Amino acid sequence: MNARTRLASLARWETLLVLLLIGTLIWGTARSPYFWQGSNFSVATSTFMERAIMALPMTLVIISGEIDLSVASILGLSSAILGVSWEAGFPLWFCIVLALLTGAAAGLVNGLLVTKVGLPSLVVTLGTLALYRGLAYVVLNQQAISDYPPAFTRFGYGNVNGTQIPWSMLLFLALLAVFAVILHRSWVGRQIYAAGLNQEAARFAAVQVARIKIWLYVASGTMAAVAGIVFTARISSSRADNAVGFELDVIAAVLLGGVSIFGGRGTLLGVLLSLAVVATLRNALAITNVGPEIQGIAVGGLLILSVLGPNIARSLSRGRSRPIAGTRGLRPEPEPGR
């Protein structure tokens, strides 16, 4: 596969996502008069922003050849820390910083276990998924904290004055710009792709693979904390079970965006489009009174199609199948060279 055909197939994939998005929009408009309205846009986006924010670092983590399953639990833990520290009487800005530091620390633990101890990231973050959620329960002890100041909660569900654009969306767009520059314009981004495609060759080219991955996990944890703050503000409540299961939506959106689960391939543009598709689809289904169960089935189906699609195409073109998942960091056996 040379660069041009890969670019072509990528372009096709992103075109497909655009078509899928347009299709969903048309379908939603046809089904409900309320769909194509500014207020619905505001609702659809604001309820999805936490997941969108977490999808940004997740894209980089997966491209580097690893995965982070613990993001939703970090969200819950930092939300819990925010609540407990607020209730203890600290100023809000201090509570927010504390929550962010909690997220960063949780990410650092993930990163150290993956790089320094050398455990597979799938196992490490599966473990911390349970661990961090458990800590959230310990911290909050079954209570819900919801006496947040109105200025804070308005940030969670409110729109920019005079528009239908949620504040959280502005935050997301700013973060998107930062991550896009890092991944697609900076030299660190190039090193992330190199690490995902061939970790050993990257190491032999003086790329500090371990350090990069640690920072990616710290970023992932920190963004999960940001999402936790947004989520807490939106529902005006810190509960230990905040955002349970969000990691699946996040990873689904990243993979649907064309990022290879084996690392080294994918773009933030694709992820942005797939976020739009998933958010629109869920909203269109919800607005036509389709329950969350069916929504889950639809999103799950899309995900499987997105992962299967390229694999089927590849195995058809090569006349043989390849393993879906390897062991370490979910990567397949290296292909023998030409």
Added chain:
Amino acid sequence: MDAAAEGGTLGNGRARTLEPEMRTRMDRLTPPQAAEPGSTGPELAALDAPTAAAVVELVGVTKGFGAVQALRGVDLALYPGEVHALVGENGAGKSTLVKMLAGVHRPDSGILRVGGVETVFHGPLDARNQGVAVIHQHPTLFPDLDVAENVFMGRQPRDRTGRVDWRTMYREVERLLGTLGVRIGVRTPVKALSVADQQLVEIAKALSLNARVLVMDEPTASLSAREVDRLFAIVRQLRAQGVAILFVSHRLEEIFALSDRITVFRDGAHVITAPAAELTTEATIRHIVGRKLEALFPKEHAEIGQVVLEVRGLTRTGVFRDVGFRLRRGEILGFFGLVGAGRTEVARVLFGADRADRGEIRLDGHPVVIDSPLMALRHGIGYVPEDRHGQGLVLDFPISANVTLPILARVSRLGLLDRRREREIAADFVKRLQVKAAGLDAPATSLSGGNQQKVVLAKWLATDPKVLILDEPTRGIDIGTKAEVHRIVSHLATQGMAIILISSELPEVLAMADRVVVMHEGRVTGEFGRAEANQENVMFAATGQTAAPVGSGVGGNGLA
């Protein structure tokens, strides 16, 4: 230059005009083993109908991949009881032909005959069932299964109740290995075996399938001299039993030591098939490259300066111990040893990929600690690794991104990549090293082995190193590019770069190096100046001064 070009045309022309004549003569000559008693007698009666005697025959076979024509109407016939060498530069079509015989590729046009009958291989299993076995360069066995299980994979003998009959299986494999005269435990897991032993397991597997044709693709690439000798003894034994062997290799010494006939491919076309006795190394190289090579190992005179790198008592427990040497500006220091002697392991420590347990490394007289490749890079040490695909290149990256990977910080401004600068740097080195590629955006996968190696070289030259460690820089690359690599290395030395050249090819080391450090089982067993180094004393040191003088396998034959 003129003479070379002329020689080339002459060589070409002669090859073409002689070809039909040569082939008729060969028909009478082959198979060479014909006279030997015990070989396949009956088929040989039909001397005037050689096609009847050939076990496998390809006639006018073509194969294209997209725009690339890999084979353009080639002929090849393999006779029982012959070792037939197939040589050519990378991209000459050897691999495609091997894959065709393995049943992986099907010809676009042309005829494939097995035992005189026209046939089509529908897949690898089909080829195997028709008696064609292929031994790949890297054995394709199940590492966690034992030797016997691998030999009988998928067709284990069963007892009456349908369970695997382990006793019969182990007995049968023991017998097979016995006929090969090798001692490998049948219950040993394959991953515990050396590459050489794994190849023998593959051969045993082929024999258990009653293979009449054995195709060996670069079987000696990762073997030590002793292992090569053992392999050759087995190949000769199989030849005497009437097996037809196609031997694909880059190493001309081995080809002349082993084969009865030689076929040369160039650019997907058949150039010549001739008895080995009628060809010389010189002539073969001429056929391979299509021109005369002035010298295969050009060595320019370089001014040898101050000590740049000094290593003392370097030890990595269980791997190597007390390694010490000095490297000067402008010097090419050859590192010779058999596979497993510890040369690569020393290089890895110097490059910061592994840590030493004891010892001292001094750069320009100052002791340094090199704990990562990044640190090595900062100290001006570059390392072109042996494993191009695994360690040298990010195969899916374009050439430009591969070249600039270690110096990304330098081609960036405020952390952002300056793509124009990146392309300028890459273009400069691609031009200087004459990398043949469709463009800077061509992925490394699209390049031939030799050009991939040049990209790895370019990558490290771009870091402007003081010390450059080259680990088997010419392994598996074609002769033309090999000479170019030698020229480049030689030229770098004249510019004051200090170079460590790790190579398992003795003529290369002797021709290129100013001094030779010889290692054996993790220790330095000899150091020779250019004047005193020769085949005998270097090999003597490399075998730990206990083995008998070197076997025929690596004898010199005018290559240097």
